[in-house]
Amino acid sequence: MKIPASTNHKPVIISENYGDVDGRFANNTDVKALSLGLTQWNGEGMANVAAKIWRNTEEQGSGQSEEIPIHRILDLSILFCSALTHFTEAYRYEHLYDPQNPVLDRIGLQGNAMTVAVCTDNNEINEDIKQFNEALSDNGEMIGERLRTLSRTLKEMGY
Incomplete structure (x- = not known):
């Protein structure tokens, strides 16, 4: 999976085929991947482990996502x-x-x-x-x- 360069989420573990197993939405979802990785939420530069839901949008190369702390x-x-x-x-x-x-x-x-x-x-x-x-x-x-x-x-x- 191509991670957008603008993201501050650094994937460590990823399920790139999540779109195939997304419950009732399997194979018909805008969610393409789940990842566990490192991100920074505070100004102190402290890394946190977070989950991210990667979504595709209509624009090529553009991706929406959500981060949730573990x-x-x-x-x-x-x-x-x-x-x-x-x-x-x-x-x-x-x-x-x-x-x-x-x-x-x-x-x-x-x-x-x-x-x-x-x-x-x-x-x-x-x-x-x-x-x-x-x-x-x-x-x-x-x-x-x-x-x-x-x-x-x-x-x-x-x-």
């Missing part, structure tokens, strides 16, 4: 798994959650806790949460495959 990817994974856990029992609630107690979990991280909650600021939460639940169900096989692979890999690493 800890945020892990935090997103934790958030996602917490949500999945909730939705296994969500059918018990009329609106798939308890409006009187929208907090689903508190997960201790670095001396504090990440609150996992239903976004009650969303004016259309009752409809949106149903669609979210349907999307989880529709993608259950693909999600399950990836979670099993992640679980196996974590076990092999001793976690």
Whole structure:
């Protein structure tokens, strides 16, 4: 994969064929690659490990991408798994959650806790949460495959 010269992301590990395995969008996606590499976010010149999603645009040689610090990817994974856990029992609630107690979990991280909650600021939460639940169900096989692979890999690493 040709990395644009203007990027400050220095790929170290890359999945150049991610477009072939991008879930339901496989072989029909604007995401072409995922990479793990080094980047700088602060003015102190300190390198950080980050993930990047490489996208193609219509212009030749131009690429859009997103960088996400590794800890945020892990935090997103934790958030996602917490949500999945909730939705296994969500059918018990009329609106798939308890409006009187929208907090689903508190997960201790670095001396504090990440609150996992239903976004009650969303004016259309009752409809949106149903669609979210349907999307989880529709993608259950693909999600399950990836979670099993992640679980196996974590076990092999001793976690």
